Amino acid sequence: MSLPQRDAIMQMVDVLNSRYLRGKQQAVRLSVTALLAGGHLLLEDIPGLGKTTLALALSGVLGLSFGRIQCTSDLLPSDITGLSVFNREENRFVFVRGPVFNNILLVDEINRAMPRTQSALLEAMEERRVTVEGVTYPLPEPFMVIATQNPLEQVGTYPLPESQLDRFLIRTGIGYPSQEAETAIIRAGSIREELRGIEPVIGVHELQEAQRAVRERVYLSEMVAGYIYRIIAGTRASSFVLSGISSRGGICMADAARAHAYLEGRDFVVPEDVQAVALPVGAHRLILTAEQESLNKEELLRTVLDAIPVPLA
Numbered sequence: 001m002s003l004p005q006r007d008a009i010m011q012m013v014d015v016l017n018s019r020y021l022r023g024k025q026q027a028v029r030l031s032v033t034a035l036l037a038g039g040h041l042l043l044e045d046i047p048g049l050g051k052t053t054l055a056l057a058l059s060g061v062l063g064l065s066f067g068r069i070q071c072t073s074d075l076l077p078s079d080i081t082g083l084s085v086f087n088r089e090e091n092r093f094v095f096v097r098g099p100v101f102n103n104i105l106l107v108d109e110i111n112r113a114m115p116r117t118q119s120a121l122l123e124a125m126e127e128r129r130v131t132v133e134g135v136t137y138p139l140p141e142p143f144m145v146i147a148t149q150n151p152l153e154q155v156g157t158y159p160l161p162e163s164q165l166d167r168f169l170i171r172t173g174i175g176y177p178s179q180e181a182e183t184a185i186i187r188a189g190s191i192r193e194e195l196r197g198i199e200p201v202i203g204v205h206e207l208q209e210a211q212r213a214v215r216e217r218v219y220l221s222e223m224v225a226g227y228i229y230r231i232i233a234g235t236r237a238s239s240f241v242l243s244g245i246s247s248r249g250g251i252c253m254a255d256a257a258r259a260h261a262y263l264e265g266r267d268f269v270v271p272e273d274v275q276a277v278a279l280p281v282g283a284h285r286l287i288l289t290a291e292q293e294s295l296n297k298e299e300l301l302r303t304v305l306d307a308i309p310v311p312l313a
Contacts, residue, residue, distance in 0.1 A: 003217065003262055005202065005210040009036070010263070012061050012201040020057040020191060020198075022184055023177025024050060029263070030172050030280055031058060031146075035207075036214045036259040039169025039252065040125055040145040042110075042284070049174040051148040052106065053195065058146075059104040060198030062207055065140065067099030068106045071113035077120035081130045095132065100124050103140050103204075107147040111157040118164055121145065125167040142207060162243075162287060169252050170277075171284040210262070218258040219268040223311050227271055228253050231278060234304040235286060240295060243287035253281045271310045278305055 009032065016028045027043070031054060034041045043051045059066040069080055082098035099105060100121075110118065124130050128139045147168070149160075165171070177185065228250050236244030245253075254269075256277040261269045283297040 003265065003267055004213045005206045006213075006262060006265060008202045008206055009210050013263075015061055015201055016057055020061075020195065021050060021054055023181025024054070024174055027054060027172060027174045030170050030277075033256055033259045033263065033277065034170045035142070035144055036211055036262060037169055037252075037255040038142070038211055038215075039255065040167060041147070042165070042168040042171040043146065043148045043174060044151050044171060045148075045173040045175070046150060049176065051146075051174055052108065053191070054174070055104060055106040055146045056192075056195045057198065060195060061201045062103075063200030063203055064103035064142070064207075066104050066106070067102030068108065069099050071107060071109045071111075071117070073112060073114060075113045075117050077117050078132075080117065080120050081124070081132050084133060095135070095137070097137075100130060101137075101139060103142055103144065105143075105145050107145060109149060110147040111149040111160055113158065115158055115161065118158070118160065122164065122167060142204070142211065162285075165284050166246070166248065168284065169256060170280045172280045214255075214259050214262045217267055218261050220254055220258060221268070224257070224269050224271060224274060225254065227308070227311050228257075228274055230308050231274070231282070231305060234308055235282070235301065238300070238304060240288055240292040240300060241286055242289045245282050245285045249282060249285045253278060256281045275305065275310075 013028060013032055017025050021028050031041055035058070043054070045051060056066065069075070078098065080098050080100050082096050082101070084093040084095050086092070087094045107121065124139060124143075125145055128141070128143055129136050130139065131137075149157075176182065231253070232245040232250045235241055238244065253274065257269045257273040260273040260276050261267070264273070279298050279301055283301045286297045286301065288295055288297070288300075
C-alpha cells in the first residue's frame with residue numbers, strides 16, 4: 001500500500017537535516033514523528049543547542065503560522081489565550097486572539113510560568129480549543145505545541161505537574177552535534193536571518209493528508225498492541241515506580257509507532273517501531289517512589305523494555 005505524501009515528508013526531513021539543523025537528526029526525527037502523530041513536543045536541554053531554531057525551521061518548511069511565548073513568573077493565562085478589549089468605535093468588546101492561535105506554538109522555558117498559567121495550555125493541547133469568558137474558540141489545524149525547558153535551572157522555576165507532562169507525546173533533548181557538524185555550524189554562524197526566508201517544502205493540505213495516512217493507513221496488529229501493553233504493564237509492576245504508564249500513554253506509544261513506521265516507508269507497525277519511540281514517549285510519564293526520585297527514568301524504562309520478550313512477526 002502506498003503512503004500518501006511520504007516522499008514529500010522525507011524531502012522536508014532532508015532539508016531540515018542538511019540546511020538548518022545539522023547534526024540533530026534524532027531531534028528532527030522525533031519532532032516530525034510527534035507532528036505526524038498529532039502530538040506535542042517537550043524539548044529539555046541546555047540553552048544554545050537549537051531548540052528555538054528547530055521550532056522556527058519546522059514551521060517554515062511547512063508554511064505554517066508560528067507563535068511564541070516567552071514564559072516568565074508574571075505571565076498570565078490571557079497572555080496565551082487572548083482577551084476581550086473594548087472597541088470604542090463599535091461600542092462593544094472584541095476578542096483579541098493570543099499566540100495560541102497559531103499552527104505551531106513555541107512555549108519557551110515553560111517551567112518558568114506559574115502553575116495557573118501552565119494550566120491554560122491544558123485545554124488547548126488536549127481539546128484543540130480554548131475557552132475565554134465562557135466562549136469556546138477552535139484552534140487552527142494542524143496545531144502543535146513545542147515547549148522548552150532548561151534542566152539545569154532551578155531558581156524561579158515551577159516543575160511541570162504530571163497532568164501537564166502527560167499532554168506531551170514526546171519528551172527529548174537536542175544534544176551536542178558531532179565535532180564535524182559543530183565545526184560547520186561555528187563556521188556558518190547564526191542562521192536566524194535565513195530562517196525568516198525559508199521556503200515551504202510542503203503545504204498544510206499535504207501535511208494533513210500525511211497525518212490521516214498515519215492514523216488510518218498504518219496497521220497496528222494485535223501482536224504489536226499486546227507488546228505495547230506488556231511494556232506499560234511492566235512499568236506498573238516495577239518496585240521503583242509509584243505510577244506507571246497509563247492507558248493514554250499506551251495509545252500515545254501506538255500513535256508514535258505508527259508515525260515511525262510511516263517514516264520508515266511501511267504501512268504496518270513492527271516491534272522495532274515501538275522500541276524506537278518507547279523511551280521518548282514513555283519515560284516522562286513515570287512517577288517514581290519518593291526513595292527513587294533520583295533515578296534516571298529513561299534508564300529505568302530501558303530496563304523494563306529489555307526484560308520483555310520481543311514478539312516475532
